[in-house]
Amino acid sequence: MKRLLAIGLSGLALTVATPALAQDVVIANARLVIGDGSAPVEGGVVIVDNGKVVFAGKPVPGQRYETDMVIDAGGAWVTPGIFATLTSLGLVDVSAVSDSNDTSAGGTPFSAALDASTAINPASQHILVHRAAGITRAATATAPAGSIFAGQGAIIDLDGDANAVMQPRAFQMINLGEGGAELAGGSRVAAHALLKAALREAQALVGKGGIPETTEIGKDDEVLLSRFDAEALVPVVTGRQKLYVAVERAADIRAVLALKTEYPKLDLVLVGASEGWLVANEIAAAGVPVIANGLTDLPETFEQLGATQSNAGRLARAGVKVAINAATMQDPRRLQQVAGNLVALTRVPGATGMEWGNAFAAISSVPAEISGMGGKAGVLTPGALGDVVLWDGDPLEVGSVPTRVFIGGVEQSLESHQSRLRERYRDLDESELPKAFDW
Amino acid sequence: MLLHNSLRARIGALATMASALALAACATTGTAGDTASTDSAKDDAKAFAATPAGDPVFASTYKPYPGIATAIRGATIFDGRGGRIENGVVFMSGGKITAVGGPDTPIPADIAVFDGTGKFVTPGIIDIHSHLGNYPSPGVDAHSDGNEATAPTTPEVWAEHSVWPQDPGFIRALANGGITSLQILPGSANLMGGRSVTLKNVPARTTQGMKFPGAPYGFKMACGENPKRVYGSRGRMPSTRMGNLAVNRETWLAAIDYANDEKAKRDLGKETLVGVLKGDILVHNHCYRADEMALVLDMAKEMGYRVSAFHHAVEAYKIADLLRDNDVCSAIWADWYGFKMESYDGILENAAFLQREGACVVIHSDDANDIQRLNQEARKAQKAGLRLGIDIPDAVAIQWITYNAAKAMGIHEMTGSLEEGKMADVVLWNGNPLSVYSRPEKVWIDGALMFDANDPKRRPVSDFELGQPGEGDVK
Numbered sequence: 043m044k045r046l047l048a049i050g051l052s053g054l055a056l057t058v059a060t061p062a063l064a065q066d067v068v069i070a071n072a073r074l075v076i077g078d079g080s081a082p083v084e085g086g087v088v089i090v091d092n093g094k095v096v097f098a099g100k101p102v103p104g105q106r107y108e109t110d111m112v113i114d115a116g117g118a119w120v121t122p123g124i125f126a127t128l129t130s131l132g133l134v135d136v137s138a139v140s141d142s143n144d145t146s147a148g149g150t151p152f153s154a155a156l157d158a159s160t161a162i163n164p165a166s167q168h169i170l171v172h173r174a175a176g177i178t179r180a181a182t183a184t185a186p187a188g189s190i191f192a193g194q195g196a197i198i199d200l201d202g203d204a205n206a207v208m209q210p211r212a213f214q215m216i217n218l219g220e221g222g223a224e225l226a227g228g229s230r231v232a233a234h235a236l237l238k239a240a241l242r243e244a245q246a247l248v249g250k251g252g253i254p255e256t257t258e259i260g261k262d263d264e265v266l267l268s269r270f271d272a273e274a275l276v277p278v279v280t281g282r283q284k285l286y287v288a289v290e291r292a293a294d295i296r297a298v299l300a301l302k303t304e305y306p307k308l309d310l311v312l313v314g315a316s317e318g319w320l321v322a323n324e325i326a327a328a329g330v331p332v333i334a335n336g337l338t339d340l341p342e343t344f345e346q347l348g349a350t351q352s353n354a355g356r357l358a359r360a361g362v363k364v365a366i367n368a369a370t371m372q373d374p375r376r377l378q379q380v381a382g383n384l385v386a387l388t389r390v391p392g393a394t395g396m397e398w399g400n401a402f403a404a405i406s407s408v409p410a411e412i413s414g415m416g417g418k419a420g421v422l423t424p425g426a427l428g429d430v431v432l433w434d435g436d437p438l439e440v441g442s443v444p445t446r447v448f449i450g451g452v453e454q455s456l457e458s459h460q461s462r463l464r465e466r467y468r469d470l471d472e473s474e475l476p477k478a479f480d481w
Numbered sequence: 482m483l484l485h486n487s488l489r490a491r492i493g494a495l496a497t498m499a500s501a502l503a504l505a506a507c508a509t510t511g512t513a514g515d516t517a518s519t520d521s522a523k524d525d526a527k528a529f530a531a532t533p534a535g536d537p538v539f540a541s542t543y544k545p546y547p548g549i550a551t552a553i554r555g556a557t558i559f560d561g562r563g564g565r566i567e568n569g570v571v572f573m574s575g576g577k578i579t580a581v582g583g584p585d586t587p588i589p590a591d592i593a594v595f596d597g598t599g600k601f602v603t604p605g606i607i608d609i610h611s612h613l614g615n616y617p618s619p620g621v622d623a624h625s626d627g628n629e630a631t632a633p634t635t636p637e638v639w640a641e642h643s644v645w646p647q648d649p650g651f652i653r654a655l656a657n658g659g660i661t662s663l664q665i666l667p668g669s670a671n672l673m674g675g676r677s678v679t680l681k682n683v684p685a686r687t688t689q690g691m692k693f694p695g696a697p698y699g700f701k702m703a704c705g706e707n708p709k710r711v712y713g714s715r716g717r718m719p720s721t722r723m724g725n726l727a728v729n730r731e732t733w734l735a736a737i738d739y740a741n742d743e744k745a746k747r748d749l750g751k752e753t754l755v756g757v758l759k760g761d762i763l764v765h766n767h768c769y770r771a772d773e774m775a776l777v778l779d780m781a782k783e784m785g786y787r788v789s790a791f792h793h794a795v796e797a798y799k800i801a802d803l804l805r806d807n808d809v810c811s812a813i814w815a816d817w818y819g820f821k822m823e824s825y826d827g828i829l830e831n832a833a834f835l836q837r838e839g840a841c842v843v844i845h846s847d848d849a850n851d852i853q854r855l856n857q858e859a860r861k862a863q864k865a866g867l868r869l870g871i872d873i874p875d876a877v878a879i880q881w882i883t884y885n886a887a888k889a890m891g892i893h894e895m896t897g898s899l900e901e902g903k904m905a906d907v908v909l910w911n912g913n914p915l916s917v918y919s920r921p922e923k924v925w926i927d928g929a930l931m932f933d934a935n936d937p938k939r940r941p942v943s944d945f946e947l948g949q950p951g952e953g954d955v956k
Contacts, residue, residue, distance in 0.1 A: 135819075136821060136825060138821035139821070139822055320950060337853075339853075342619060348951035349956075350955060350956050372848075383857075383917060386918045393955040440857045440864075441860045442864070459825075459826075464869075467798050470838070
């Protein structure tokens with residue numbers, strides 16, 4: 043039953059019983075974050091209709107809307123869902139239990155042809171846990187294991203329904219740093235030779251359907267590039283599929299940017315880029331976005347000698363589009379914490395951080411844009427997906443958690459294995475029966 | 482051969498001299514008792530002799546750096562023992578805390594005074610579980626010195642012999658995390674990984690220059706998946722959890738025999754185990770699962786030793802009552818879960834549920850990055866409790882990363898709280914340390930200013946970083 047609502051009124055305690063499917067919802071009296079880098083709006087309203095945002099901002103006097111559900115946020119923070127990139131969400135149950143882990147396959151002859159979208163498990167506990175942490179969409183990818191090519195990553199939603207994959211094969215990923223060097227046979231030189239050879243093979247296949255005739259690249263019994271992998275790289279050389287390149291060192295970043303000279307159609311994205319700040323102007327000039335490690339500040343490898351927490355801020359200041367990389371943190375739940383730390387840096391002498399709105403955008407609209415979901419995810423603008431999160435505090439403040447999560451206009455359960463354990467162990471009373479009966 | 486012998490004799494003599502000097506210089510060094518009588522050694526009149534077992538060796542050479550008498554006025558103080566003072570005063574001089582109190586606390590006229598209005602003061606943050614120095618940055622194979630995993634038990638190794646004091650991680654922990662003391666542990670591949678070492682987080686040319694004077698040794702043990710996986714995969718015992726327990730118990734029985742045998746030849750590993758049995762060396766037991774912690778507690782009873790803390794105790798919340806009754810601390814992460822089978826039941830409420838039962842909580846890092854943000858990890862754990870109505874004041878959450886860590890490491894009489902006479906290990910934060918938006922502004926160790934966010938030259942730079950990209954950067 044829809045009801046007609048005059049929004050912008052005070053005292054909207056009108057919550058209606060939750061229907062099972064996509065409903066229209068109005069969230070009023072919010073401390074509203076649009077996600078585009080702008081400052082929060084006090085007393086904001088979000089209207090979601092048929093799974094999409096139709097309005098978000100200050101209420102317009104006299105505005106009326108017919109809706110199923112009205113939520114008075116009571117001044118609470120309301121944001122777009124967090125967009126996590128890069129993750130392994132949906133590909134792994136327990137990372138150290140190899141049977142449950144689909145993130146890498148060192149034993150396969152395939153590399154670039156690998157397609158993460160074929161194995162996403164929407165019921166994964168990690169999806170449930172991260173949904174309850176306010177992440178509504180994610181880029182999920184396999185890791186390079188048998189070759190410098192990690193394979194093709196997917197954009198997924200976290201609503202747990204049968205259709206987790208929003209966009210399969212959204213990007214190809216390669217490693218051209220120390221890790222890639224090892225996978226290519228032992229050196230960066232070898233990795234670049236393999237990449238160039240692979241792109242040449244792919245170029246030769248452009249516009250040719252049917253059975254590929256390319257030559258396999260192998261060493262001993264190992265296949266470094268099969269004809270299927272070369273075929274999978276065709277959309278990369280034609281610029282129809284993004285190429286994510288994991289590198290850290292300034293010199294390696296320059297070498298990646300130089301690839302555009304030979305292959306001008308490459309749609310490059312840098313991943314990691316710990317020393318990006320040393321070449322920030324060159325990255326900005328090339329118009330290449332960066333999925334940057336947020337708080338990496340140790341010389342963990344020789345390619346990260348210049349690592350600093352100010353990297354993301356300095357890149358952004360130079361005009362680079364910067365998202366925060368979820369791959370280097372303990373788990374993607376920490377995206378909000380990392381963004382909050384970037385805000386903290388604005389108060390540290392000599393450091394470069396981000397203002398609150400930009401820091402939030404670095405985990406919402408910016409990663410969505412880099413992922414090809416600009417205007418659709420990570421932002422509350424008309425036409426965007428109805429991913430809305432209500433929080434119990436400042437969403438970048440550590441310890442804040444969502445109180446309600448909508449994905450595509452559908453309210454989500456915040457339950458998981460963890461929440462069930464939490465409820466069971468609220469006390470240790472076994473005076474009547476063992477804990478196993480408490481569920 | 483002759484040359485070799487005379488060299489040994491000279492080195493032996495020098496070592497004995499050095500330890501005697503260290504004893505004279507620092508009365509608190511060397512808690513291990515059992516000093517073999519030097520008189521009886523003379524009677525034996527042996528040509529060659531090592532420093533007797535139990536005498537301090539590899540002794541701390543750390544001495545506090547010069548500091549000036551300093552007071553911070555007008556700040557909110559968390560004292561490390563659950564106390565909170567608004568608009569408070571902390572006064573330090575001679576490397577010690579001289580006074581802590583409210584706005585009326587008297588301060589001498591001629592000392593440095595910092596206005597702490599809007600700022601916060603805590604004791605120096607302490608990480609009970611770190612591998613800085615023994616798994617340093619850069620993490621290349623040549624630096625992988627954290628675990629002598631070549632046998633299921635290596636009680637004879639000492640972590641301090643693997644610590645590289647030039648690890649840039651120490652400095653990040655100081656500047657970003659306010660870390661002033663930390664325990665460096667051997668790794669967890671084996672059941673008994675060896676002795677730990679407690680350090681002052683002061684840059685030094687040698688590890689002895691960082692050693693916390695008077696800190697007792699720790700002893701690293703590990704339950705569960707790691708030992709059975711590592712040795713099982715090599716076709717040797719243990720390959721199961723029951724194998725883990727069996728090897729442990731056999732090793733303890735052998736140590737008890739050794740302790741009872743006055744004629745036994747010196748055995749470095751058993752000396753450490755006997756130190757545990759005597760209560761001089763504190764056990765830090767890596768153990769995730771509730772059921773395994775309960776087994777370890779029974780093993781400790783059987784053999785006659787105490788467990789000081791379970792580390793990575795992801796399931797501690799399931800047996801919070803048992804841990805409280807045994808007076809064992811749980812050193813835990815706030816949010817790590819699900820990365821291995823024994824971490825599958827990790828929940829955000831672990832610390833809060835332990836606190837609810839009155840058990841001891843310590844938040845630890847085990848990580849070169851997380852050690853820079855123990856304050857934020859404490860906040861996550863505190864907030865999870867607050868959501869369930871478990872009242873955990875900010876000052877108590879700070880206790881998890883200060884006094885409680887010090888207690889489990891046996892250094893709580895010296896540091897870990899802001900109390901008169903204790904070491905002036907102090908952090909001035911530019912906001913509430915439990916907020917993501919706050920960072921250390923100044924850090925004092927034994928009253929010496931070791932970090933100042935407002936002074937680029939009061940930021941240490943390790944040898945490794947000199948002349949490299951980002952030398953002296955804010956990091």
